Amino acid sequence: MSRNATPVFCLAIGLSLTGCIPPVPAGFTSPDPNRRLNAIVEAAQSGDQSALRPLVVQLESADAAARVLAIRTLEDLTGQTLGYDPYGPDRKRQEAVESWTDWLSEAEALSFEGRRQPPRSGEGAGRQSGAAP
């Protein structure tokens, strides 16, 4: 397992329990910036793991408020920032977003691998995902 193994491991369990790649929660794709901010806040309050990918998308928002709320929520949900600074220059922010995208893909792949394995007697899906590398 590569960098940030523990958060990826925990996320993989969470994704396995919630199903495959989850649908984007309502609000994140709204053209209304206030609705997008509210969607971030709802994800923070609910601890909704299915919001991780749309939260990463918000890290690229032109709206600094959305970036600040998104990284704060991601930090709450995963315990890390991967070096993302919502106030930093575009290039630096983009590098950190790529780290977030890689991390998320790794976590989702780990979750998928866990689900492909047939359940062993007496074991639940979450435990199989946890056993994945």
Place this chain on the structure above:
Amino acid sequence: MTEQPHIRLQLVSDPIYLSGARELVGSVAKRLGFDDLQCSKIALAVDEALCNIIRHGYDRAQDRPIWISLWPVDAAPDGRRSGLRVVIEDEAKQVDPAEMKGRDLADIRPGGLGVYIIREVMDEVTWERREPEGMRLTMVKRPVKAAAYCSDTARE
């Protein structure tokens, strides 16, 4: 503050001019020796301040005046400077400066984030009522490495 600003820009409260104002301030900060991250923060603070004025002070009216003034601060006899002061003034409705606190992000929710962001990215931030009307926001940013911030850099 009696000294004339080194740069004074007047614009109307039309969002179309936000990017130009932001880029001007960011470019000046860069020429004064601030690094990319600090320039980005200074420009962001100006952007947030202008947005707040347009949205809340002028209720999105697009024909009201805003002034942006810039000073290098604390110039030493050898020409070295230790910061940039940005003053933004308007004729918008006045508010109690004590109310311009932003809020703690521990309670995550939208609203008041502009003030929060400005206080996060600048070193000194002060709102005051302006006579006879409007508000004045004074922001100071100091470089992380003062040694890198000198007049020689600006002349390169």
